[in-house]
Amino acid sequence: MFGTSIGRFRMDPLRELQRLQRDINRTFSGFDSLLAVREYPALNVLQSGQDIIVTAELPGINPDKLNISVVNDSLTLSGSRDPEVLKESEVYHRQERNYGHFSRTINLPFAVDTDKVDASYKKGILTITLPRAEKEKPKKITIKAT
Amino acid sequence: MASEAKDMTKQEVQHPVETERTRVRKVYVPQVDIYETKDSIVLVVDMPGVDEKSVDITLEKNVLTITGEVPQTDYKGYNISYAEYETGDYQRAFTISDEVDRDKINASVKNGVLKLTLTKAEKAKVKKIAIKAD
Secondary structure, three states: OHHHHHHHOOOOHHHHHHHHHHHHHHHOHHHOOHHHOOOOOOEEEEEOOOEEEEEEEOOOOOHHHOEEEEEOOEEEEEEEEOOOOOOOOOEEEEEOOOOEEEEEEEEOOOOEOHHHOEEEEEOOEEEEEEEEOHHHOOOOOOOOOO | OOOOOOOOOOOEOOOOOOOOOOOOOOEEOOOEEEEEOOOEEEEEEEOOOOOOOOEEEEEEOOEEEEEEOOOOOOOOOOEEEEEOOOOOEEEEEEEOOOOEEEEEEEEEEEOOEEEEEEEEOHHHOOOOOOOOOO
8 A cells, every 4th residue: 555655646656755855965075075076087177267177197098088068057078997917827916996987977067168168187086177168158247327 | 995904995004103203294104015026025105206317225234224205295376175195204124134136126216116136046046956756
């Protein structure tokens, strides 16, 4: 009986919990810097009035396997790091580094000019510079004295 | 990434070193893979932000110390709007056995990854003993 009433309202308890968790996370999102990060790669976002700089530490990545896409004000970063293939006689003493595919999307503080996005990869650090879209630039409004 | 069980955030060193550093900077423990091949022991160390000039490798007695200095990047006119990681130097030390030939240590840095090859000393190489059939 109880089950059918849940079914009728299309309520999935697990889904509801996840939604609640998301809401809570969003509420406290201002506090989740540094320690609470579990997504890879960790990103730093800097901005001036005109540009946004996004940096990420991605050691040992083949830049050709890195995909950066920007749609309006959302930036998606994906790529992969290949594991070292050991020969049959070779054995690991310890393996702490991570391998595999990663993908991350973030919302930027403002819409950017997608044609002018610039990315560089040096010393294992990815730096993406995104200029603010022309139409998004703040306009100064002068007040006329009458 | 692939194995979600692993902690992917940077771990700050608890007690950096006994000696005190002159520069006031955070020090991180770099993640490392170590594997053994027939002739050598290879260390692969993730140190984003370092290049061949800023990595220092010393071998004193049996302690191999890897230090990496990361220059502070200043973005003039920019404010941090979201920060998930901090930058700092790297330091990690390993005790190695006498099996390593001290004169044959090769190091290279590429894309923020240090690869250190420690060649095994002749005496430490596995000798295969053939068993004669009677």
